[in-house]
């Protein structure tokens with residue numbers, strides 16, 4: 001792989017040299033003091049990310065625990081739902097893209113699930129969510145940044161609906177946390193989940209989760225899959241370990257990546273992500289391309305990834321040739337997922353991109369269209 005290959009897929013994202021090097025240290029036992037120090041360092045910096053993701057950097061949580069799982073965010077999503085409704089319950093899942101749908105499919109395995117469903121790319125109608133949520137609802141699931149469409153969903157408004165019904169609120173912040181604002185207490189979030197390989201800019205393989213103190217008594221670890229017993233994970237997290245063998249090199253890499261976020265500071269990091277996604281969007285518009293989806297004033301575009309409609313000539317069966325032309329120039333971007341394949345392309349600005357890399361991404365897409 002050429003050293004200057006530029007990954008602009010919405011995860012995995014480019015990983016800094018220091019983060020990669022952290023993975024090549026001599027192996028240690030996951031029960032050693034050395035590993036506990038790695039876990040503690042990662043956890044401390046993740047606490048910062050989960051609790052200070054605002055433009056001002058103020059604290060957003062009155063208390064909770066960050067923990068890491070050996071397994072990507074899909075495991076985290078399942079763990080959260082299963083521990084909250086393990087023996088059966090009622091879940092309302094908000095679906096307006098692939099990852100909202102995934103959350104609902106996970107919930108189907110553990111609970112009676114009601115989908116509040118919109119077309120992919122259609123903004124969430126909060127009144128429709130309020131109609132579906134009631135006193136019997138145990139859990140509401142919501143995706144903050146819908147990676148399949150580039151839409152930022154109204155986590156705060158849906159959190160109010162969940163809170164009014166005394167339902168627990170589980171938020172997939174996989175492509176927002178570490179790059180955009182997320183307010184735990186103000187938005188009524190009980191469990192927030194992210195992936196290592198997205199805006200945290202670490203290698204793939206781990207997920208990170210924030211569990212508020214308030215929701216902990218509602219967890220029923222014994223009703224969840226053995227590997228995902230969150231009561232057990234939380235007990236172990238307090239002593240900076242995991243219940244089972246930790247993926248030691250990945251924890252080291254995540255600790256280093258999270259330390260780099262702390263160094264930049266969430267206010268600067270959020271501002272940079274907002275500027276870079278705006279730059280991508282403006283650059284593509286300048287070429288005459290259109291954003292996907294078309295938005296009314298109640299909806300917001302993502303600040304961490306940009307979805308663009310493929311123009312005639314690069315759509316459908318011709319999309320593959322366009323993607324190949326981008327790739328041949330040393331840049332990787334993503335197409336649309338599921339039925340959006342051949343309709344859109346997606347570019348991420350999650351993690352540590354420089355302005356030069358953003359410009360290179362825009363220029364490369366322009367060249368590939370002209371080919």
Ligand code: PLP
Pocket residue numbers: 010011072073074075099143145146147148172174175195
């Ligand atoms: N949720 C969102 C919003 C995502 O973008 C992704 C991955 O792209 C996931 C969940 C699931 O991630 P994984 O496949 O890493 O488990």
